[in-house]
Amino acid sequence: MEIIEENNNLIVSEMAENLVGSEIIKLAAEINEKIRAGAHIFNLTIGDFNPEIFPIPAKFEKEIKKAYEGRKTNYPAANGIAALRKAVSNLLLKNGGIEYSPEEILIAGGGRPLIYAIYQVVLDPGDTVVYPVPSWNNNHYSHLTRVKKIQIETKFEDNFMPTADQIKPYIQDVNMIAVCSPLNPTGTAFSKEGLTSICDLILEENKRRGPNEKPIYLLFDQIYWQLTFGETKHYNPVILRPEMRDYTLFIDGMSKAYAATGVRIGWGFGPEKVIRKMKAILGHIGAWAPRAEQEAAAKFLIDNEATQKFSDDFRARLKKRLDAFYEGFKTLKSMGHAVDAIAPQAAIYLTVKLDLKGLKTVDGKLLASTEDVTKYLLSEAKIALVPFYAFGAERDSNWYRLSVGTASMQDIESFFESLRSMLADLKK
Numbered sequence: 055m056e057i058i059e060e061n062n063n064l065i066v067s068e069m070a071e072n073l074v075g076s077e078i079i080k081l082a083a084e085i086n087e088k089i090r091a092g093a094h095i096f097n098l099t100i101g102d103f104n105p106e107i108f109p110i111p112a113k114f115e116k117e118i119k120k121a122y123e124g125r126k127t128n129y130p131a132a133n134g135i136a137a138l139r140k141a142v143s144n145l146l147l148k149n150g151g152i153e154y155s156p157e158e159i160l161i162a163g164g165g166r167p168l169i170y171a172i173y174q175v176v177l178d179p180g181d182t183v184v185y186p187v188p189s190w191n192n193n194h195y196s197h198l199t200r201v202k203k204i205q206i207e208t209k210f211e212d213n214f215m216p217t218a219d220q221i222k223p224y225i226q227d228v229n230m231i232a233v234c235s236p237l238n239p240t241g242t243a244f245s246k247e248g249l250t251s252i253c254d255l256i257l258e259e260n261k262r263r264g265p266n267e268k269p270i271y272l273l274f275d276q277i278y279w280q281l282t283f284g285e286t287k288h289y290n291p292v293i294l295r296p297e298m299r300d301y302t303l304f305i306d307g308m309s310k311a312y313a314a315t316g317v318r319i320g321w322g323f324g325p326e327k328v329i330r331k332m333k334a335i336l337g338h339i340g341a342w343a344p345r346a347e348q349e350a351a352a353k354f355l356i357d358n359e360a361t362q363k364f365s366d367d368f369r370a371r372l373k374k375r376l377d378a379f380y381e382g383f384k385t386l387k388s389m390g391h392a393v394d395a396i397a398p399q400a401a402i403y404l405t406v407k408l409d410l411k412g413l414k415t416v417d418g419k420l421l422a423s424t425e426d427v428t429k430y431l432l433s434e435a436k437i438a439l440v441p442f443y444a445f446g447a448e449r450d451s452n453w454y455r456l457s458v459g460t461a462s463m464q465d466i467e468s469f470f471e472s473l474r475s476m477l478a479d480l481k482k
Contacts, residue, residue: 073197077444081428085438096469097438101238101402103459108313108371111364113357117350118317130345132337133329134161134321137352142306142321145355149280152292159323160333161348165277165305166191167341168322171332172303173199173230176271181229186216188445188453190238204228205446210453213242213396214405218251225259229268234275235289236282236400239445239455241376243282243400246289253295260301271328272302277320278401280311280365283373286399300325308351310402313368313459319343319351372402375458375466379404382470391477404456406439411452413480421480424450435476437469 078099085097109115133139139156146152162168169191177183179200185192186208196203204224208214216233231252236243253272260269272291279288291298307320320343322332336342343351355361376398383395383406394407410427414420415434421427424441431437439454447453 069197069200074194076194078440081438081440081444084429084432088432088436093436095432095436095438096465096472098456098458098461099438099440100460101457102315103313103402104462105313107462108368108459110314110317111312111354111360113360114312114314114317114350114354117353118347121346121349124349126346126349128345130161130342130348132342133333134159134343135345135348135352138319138348138355139321141352141355142323145361146306146323148358150288150290152290154323155326158326158329159321160329160336161343162320162322162336163318163341163343164309165275165307165320165322167336167339168305168320168332169195169273169275170198171335171341172271172273172305172322172328173201174335175328175331176268176303177201177229181268182224182227183230183232184221184224184228185232186214186220188214188239188442188447188451188455189232189234190445192232193446195232201229207448210396212248213399214240214453215242215244215248216252217248218255221252222255225255225270226262228270230271230273231256232273232275234277236276236278236286238278238401239403239440239442240396240405241399241401241403241455242396242405243286244289246287246294249289249291250294253291253298256301257295257297269301272298273305274302275305277305277307278310279306281369281372281402282400283369283376283398288400303328311368312364317347317351319347372458373398375461375463376402376404378463378466379406379456379458379461379469382466386470386474386477393477402457402459404458406454406456407452408439408454409452410477410480411450413482416479416481424452427452428454431476434479435472437473437476 085095089095138161139159142159143154143156146154173195182202183196184204187205206216206220208216256270282288291302303324305322309315380395380398383393386393392409396405410421428441439456442451442453443449
C-alpha cells in the first residue's frame with residue numbers, strides 16, 4: 055500500500071491557515087479514545103440527543119417516511135418549500151406572538167448555514183461584531199468571514215448574559231451584535247429588562263447614524279426558545295421594541311425543540327431584503343434542507359395537537375433531568391465541596407461550577423489549571439463536561455456546560471457516586 059505524505063509547505067489562504075480547531079472536538083477525541091478502551095464515560099458534553107432516549111416526534115417520523123415513499127427527492131425551492139414557510143409563519147404567530155410572512159422566512163439545512171449567511175450579508179471584511187462569551191461559535195464565524203470581533207466576558211451574577219452596560223463602550227464601532235437566548239452553553243436566558251436595554255442601545259445608535267450609514271444589526275439566535283422551564287420566559291426583541299424589526303435577524307429551527315438535530319431543518323427570518331440576500335448565498339452553496347424532510351416538517355408543524363403533545367412531554371423529561379443534576383450539585387455543595395450550579399432555566403444545559411484548582415489528587419498531583427481539572431474529572435470520575443473556555447471564556451474559568459440530551463435517569467445516581475468519590479479524595 056502506497057503511503058502518501060502530507061505536504062505541509064503548500065500555501066493556503068490566510069483564513070484557512072489560521073482557522074482554530076474546536077475545543078469541543080478536541081475533548082471529544084479524548085472521550086472517544088477512553089470509550090474505545092472499554093471505559094464507561096458519563097459523556098455530558100454534546101449538545102445533542104440520544105434518539106433512543108429522545109426520539110423525534112412520531113408524526114414527524116411518519117411523515118418523513120411517507121415523503122420518501124412519495125419520492126419527494128428532487129430539489130426544493132431555494133428559500134424552502136412554500137408549505138413549510140407558511141407552517142413556520144403560523145408557528146411563530148401561534149407560539150411566539152410575532153408575525154412574519156412566508157417571504158420573510160428562509161429555510162436551510164439547520165441553523166449553522168443561516169448564521170454564516172447573516173455574517174456574510176450584513177458584514178464586510180473589516181467590520182466589527184460584538185458578542186458575549188461564553189457563547190457558541192461566534193469566534194469561528196468571525197474568522198470565516200474575516201471580520202473584527204469584540205468579546206464581552208459575561209458574569210455569573212448576570213446569569214452569564216451580556217448587558218447593555220457592557221456593550222455600550224463599543225456601540226459606535228460595531229456593525230452587528232450577536233446574542234443567543236436561551237443561551238448555549240449556559241441554559242440561561244435574557245430578562246425582559248436586560249434585552250430591552252440592549253434593544254434601546256441599538257435603536258439609539260441607529261438613530262444617530264441615520265439612513266445613509268450601515269446600521270447595527272442584531273443576530274438573535276433563539277433556537278432553544280420553546281424549551282423554557284418554571285418561571286423563565288422567552289423574550290423577543292421585536293415584541294419588546296417593534297422598531298427592532300428592521301434590524302433583527304432571527305435563527306430558529308426544529309433541531310432542539312423537537313429533538314431533530316440530524317434532520318437539519320432550520321429557519322431564519324427578518325427583513326425581507328436581508329432574507330433575499332441570504333437566500334442567494336445559501337443557494338450558491340446548496341445549503342437547503344432536504345425536500346422530503348421539508349415536506350414532513352410542514353405537515354407536522356401545522357398539527358397543533360401533535361406538536362403540543364410532544365412539546366409538553368419533551369420539556370417535562372428534560373426538566374426532570376436538569377432538576378436531578380441541579381439538586382445533586384447543591385447537595386454536594388452543602389457537604390462542603392467546592393461545586394455549584396445555576397438553577398435550570400431553559401435549553402438542555404446546566405451551568406455547573408467545579409472550583410477545584412489548587413487542590414491535589416490522591417497521588418499528590420496539583421490541579422493547577424481548569425484544563426487539569428477537566429482531564430482529571432475524565433480520567434478519575436469518568437465524567438466529561440465542557441469547560442466554558444471552549445466557548446471563548448477566560449482560560450481559568452471554573453464553570454462548565456452539562457448537557458442532558460444523552461442522559462438517562464438511571465445514570466444520574468451513578469454520576470454523583472463517581473463525582474463524590476473523586477471529590478472526597480482531593481486534598482488541599
